[in-house]
Amino acid sequence: MTYSPVDLSQKLALFSEQWTPKIVAQMNDYHFKVVKIQGDFVWHTHPETDEVFLVLDGAMRIDFRDGRVDLRAGQLYVVPRGVEHKPYAARECALLLVEPAGTVNTGDAASGPTAPNDVWI
């Protein structure tokens, strides 16, 4: 039997909307999600978990209250739990996110473009 891998570019080609993470794989109780982002997101925190950003295509910035990290394709960053952050991309950027199943994209933000956290693609 030949099993099928998850092709990240192929998954990204299936949708165009931004800021809506799609689950592509599950490892134990963690989800791997692809997402396209552009512009400014809301400031938020995930009090319960670290969150991994791995850039697949393009470039982005994560702002913190005390600084920033710039990421381009092939680079990753772990935002520690409880650290307020705001993703930003000047042009569309494609990411792989790794975080516990059920993590909400807007974290603890009182308002913002909250996306469903259970959509597979």
Next chain:
Amino acid sequence: MTYSPVDLSQKLALFSEQWTPKIVAQMNDYHFKVVKIQGDFVWHTHPETDEVFLVLDGAMRIDFRDGRVDLRAGQLYVVPRGVEHKPYAARECALLLVEPAGTVNTGDAASGPTAPNDVWI
């Protein structure tokens, strides 16, 4: 303050030995590791955890007792816990592994090229 991302190509350029995963990031109690592989590994199982293989450069195959999955750069596969597998690469292939901290590369294999599971790069 400007924080530094983890650059996967840069990390891979720091070593040449094969089958020796190096930790590049930690998310909660999980490690992200880069590794270079070539040739055949030993058959083994991780009874306690799923394991993610994401190919960064090159191509590889994971053999199972009932089949196989072929992976190239930009593709990932989740080997389910308890499923016996054997990685193989005809030419050198660079991977990102995601698995719980402390996972041993040879899993439950009685013998084989067990590498340290706590080396950061």
